[in-house]
Amino acid sequence: MNDRPELFRGNRIFLACIYWSFVLYVFVPLILMVLMGFKDSKFIGFPIRSWTLEWYVGVFADAEILSTFGYSVAIAILSTLISIFVGTWLAVLLEGRKFWGRTIIFGLAVLPALVPGIISAIAFRIYARWLGIEPGMGAIVWAHAVHNVPFVVLVVMARLSTLPRSQIEAARDLGADPLISFIRITLPYLVPAILGASIFCLLLSFDDFVRSFFLGGYEPTLPVLIFAMLRSGMSPEINAIATVALILTAVVGIWAERFTRRMNKDS
């Protein structure tokens, strides 16, 4: 914040305009998409003359779409559990400990996040084939889990670096072994980071298209279903499905943001 606002007044107004234009750029497409889901016509396009809820009724009455939702959520939860387990372990190994090859291990730990989507998807596809994992739920869960580990590592490492070492030392002095001092002191301290990372992983997995597309079997995840529907033409039904997905992810995201902030403040 400026202590002397009069100095930079002109800039400020100009930059504020850019900021709010950017807000429009990121919100308007989504708002239009939501509106279009209420249009009483099969034809996607403006203007909207009459409104209906029929598309939403259709979505919630369609067992196939509902099961796709469930399938995507199940994949997200399973892959997140694996990512959190592995990512936390990696972070504990990497943070505050010097050993030969640490930089290499750290580089490898964040590698999956840096590989461009399509390349990671086909590398996973080839590897899954080599391991004998059939395309389908198991393959998607595995690919999402590996892809999300780096985010867990980074978030948990950041939190670990602020852990007061004195607490661990005190516990060890009182006779706790490394495992018990980890479970009773380090782990509770990491809870906000782990929760934050979990939500992030859940959303990444739920939203992921390219890995689900290349590793999926006959049953599509939600983004794959929307993609397949889009290839055969736009329809307000897709808008209704996309809107439900949008609300789900945005609500979870906002809730997580507030929740982790509060937890960080508390501790």
Next chain:
Amino acid sequence: MSFDASAKRGGHAPDRQDRTFWGRLAGWGPYHTLMRLATASPRRQFLILAAFPILWVLTQHLGPMLQMLRVSLTDAYPVAPGVEQSFTLDNYARFFGDSIFWMPFFRTLTFAGVFTLCTLLITYPVAYFLARHVSRRNQMLFLLLLLIPFWVGEIVRTYAIMILLGNTGAVNLVLKTLGLIDRPIPFMYTSFSMGVGIVYLTALYMLLPLYSALEKLPQSMNEAAADLGAGAWTRFRRISLPLTIEGISSGCTLVFLISTGFYATPVLLGGPSTTVFAETIAGFFHVAGDEWPTGAAFATIMFAAALVITAAFQKLMGALRKGDRK
């Protein structure tokens, strides 16, 4: 502080019960023996801690990339029973032999570069505004407002852009209502619509590094420069830009790498004249198995090219930073 909180909590009754559980576990014979064995020496303790994660990153993180490289050097994959798999460089030769392959390759790299630059130009002022002109208390709120759309998935946001830019989309409707056009402009299925979509998807990965770099910038520097008579442009060029070059460099690297990997967005927003390499690569995986090695080779080429470009870019940025210090 967590320290006080846990110390206070330690005094309550339920926790004492809890403590006896851990105490009992620690005293339990088999557990005790196991722990003593595991922590017999610092070296052994470290090995137990390190074995699983190291094994994981080698087999799960590095493994797929190495396997892709290996497959790209073979003539058939998956191998049919009774067929000998042999080493070959043909898959790589195939790339250089046909313009139908390297055209989309160079197009992808050009697009990724241009879109990265666009993202930088669009988000820098936004990050600047957030970090320098919004009060600390509101900063998080303003940032959170921008984060919301980014929790929504790639496909949904791509679809939103399709609705925005279509022939009967919102932009054409507005232009028509204003009387600027009488026939809709065909934005869709061009490199323009693809750009709008990809910048939309990647903006956050640029915004966050820029924001955290700008936030650290001391305001006093700008004021001192202004007092000495430096105009807005000079202040930007001599102070903000050099001091945020690290944020720019990491943001651009991230966005460039992500941009090269998009598959669904170019398929949905692009047209026949904007085929990207991701579509070429994917093509080899939709057909019978024997095309996989070619797809793997092409993906390896793509990844290597993206890494070389980002490494060169980082080196350039590093040199710029050093040159500025002199």
